[in-house]
Amino acid sequence: MEMKQAKRVEITIEAPMETRLTDALDRAGVTGYTILPVLGGSGRSGRWSREGQVSRAGGMVSIICIIRPERLDELLEAAFGVVERHIGVVCVSDCQVLRAERF
Amino acid sequence: MEMKQAKRVEITIEAPMETRLTDALDRAGVTGYTILPVLGGSGRSGRWSREGQVSRAGGMVSIICIIRPERLDELLEAAFGVVERHIGVVCVSDCQVLRAERF
Amino acid sequence: MEMKQAKRVEITIEAPMETRLTDALDRAGVTGYTILPVLGGSGRSGRWSREGQVSRAGGMVSIICIIRPERLDELLEAAFGVVERHIGVVCVSDCQVLRAERF
Numbered sequence: 001m002e003m004k005q006a007k008r009v010e011i012t013i014e015a016p017m018e019t020r021l022t023d024a025l026d027r028a029g030v031t032g033y034t035i036l037p038v039l040g041g042s043g044r045s046g047r048w049s050r051e052g053q054v055s056r057a058g059g060m061v062s063i064i065c066i067i068r069p070e071r072l073d074e075l076l077e078a079a080f081g082v083v084e085r086h087i088g089v090v091c092v093s094d095c096q097v098l099r100a101e102r103f
Numbered sequence: 104m105e106m107k108q109a110k111r112v113e114i115t116i117e118a119p120m121e122t123r124l125t126d127a128l129d130r131a132g133v134t135g136y137t138i139l140p141v142l143g144g145s146g147r148s149g150r151w152s153r154e155g156q157v158s159r160a161g162g163m164v165s166i167i168c169i170i171r172p173e174r175l176d177e178l179l180e181a182a183f184g185v186v187e188r189h190i191g192v193v194c195v196s197d198c199q200v201l202r203a204e205r206f
Numbered sequence: 207m208e209m210k211q212a213k214r215v216e217i218t219i220e221a222p223m224e225t226r227l228t229d230a231l232d233r234a235g236v237t238g239y240t241i242l243p244v245l246g247g248s249g250r251s252g253r254w255s256r257e258g259q260v261s262r263a264g265g266m267v268s269i270i271c272i273i274r275p276e277r278l279d280e281l282l283e284a285a286f287g288v289v290e291r292h293i294g295v296v297c298v299s300d301c302q303v304l305r306a307e308r309f
Contacts (some may be wrong), residue, residue: 001179002281004265008113008194010214010301022145032192034115034144034165039267040241042228049241059144062240066194076304083304089238090304091214091272098179098186098193104282111216111297125248127289135295137218137268138255164245169297201282201296205250 003096009065011079012038013088018061021082026042028078033065037086043087060087069083106199112132112168114182115141116191120166121193124185128168131181136168163190169200209302214279215271217285218244219294224267227288231271234284239271249293267294272303 013021018035025033025040038060040049048059072092079090116124121138128136141163142151151162170178175195182193219227225240231239243249245268254265273281278298285296 001176001183002197006194010244031147031227032144034163034192035142036139036165037142039241039243041238043238046282060240062242066192067140073207076133080207080304089240089272091297091301092209092254092304093192093196093214093301095196098183098195100172104279106298109297111299129248135249137266138244138245139242139268148305169295184245193295196299198297201286201298202243 001098004036005069006066006095006097008093008095009067009072009075009079009090010091011065011083012060013063013083014086015059015061017082017086017088018063021063021079024078024082025075028074030065030067030071030078031076032067033063036064038062038064043080045084066095104200108172109169109198109200110172111174111196111198112170112178112182113194114168114186114191115137115163116166116186117189118162118164120185120189120191121166124166124182127181127185128178131177132173133170133178133181135170136166138140139165139167141165160169168199209304211275212272212301212303213275214296214299214301215273215278215281215285217269217271217289218247218266219246219269219289220292221265221267223292223294224269227269227285230284230288231263231281235272235303236271236277236281236284237275239269242268244268244271257268272301
């Protein structure tokens, strides 16, 4: 099947920053992303955990964008503007996508 | 440690399509996958969000399969049959797995 | 933007093993990871599903570590000691990280 080269960007960020980040992505023309809940983790500020129900309150979320390679720099600039002063990790990997006509 | 080359396939799809997709994967001989909840996202049909509890109702799920490279085409054919007419993204990346004897 | 090469390690494991695994990661000097809830899946022991609320009870979790390449072996040894006798998959891929100074 025909696949197209793309970049997968995974941004793990404090949940209260989610809307600020997705607004920045929208302004940078990134229209496709998926938001995953995070149960707990560990980082520079130690371990943390979210017991019971999964909600956005308190914890972190992980936002995954799959984009054309030429859009990467713009996305990273937008993300960095939000992540810079907060807890967060931005991880980029190569991937291939099936439904390239939708990109 | 001995690692084996594999493919990681991430399929984000509407939650009501989940069983249809996993049935198609089963028929294609894909016996290992993991289903992650999705809190919200943005795509061709705009932004969407799932407030409160995470459940399968309404939203999207992300299905991750880690397979031997030679099985990729069969998996993609199976996934495409389900995803084609619905909202969904299929993203493939290279990976290495530790417990290769279990594949 | 300046990116740094890293490894993304995704460990899917039975939820009751989570603390044992993160303790082993801590001892191996892995201080950054994110824990994602898992809704269901399929593996050597067949299909399983978690209806209703997402919690750690019963199911699986997916632990994602982003580490410097030279730390990979130590992480894999630590993870393997926990995963070896249990259900679990360890998947490694190459990635690039934005905030490298925090690693």
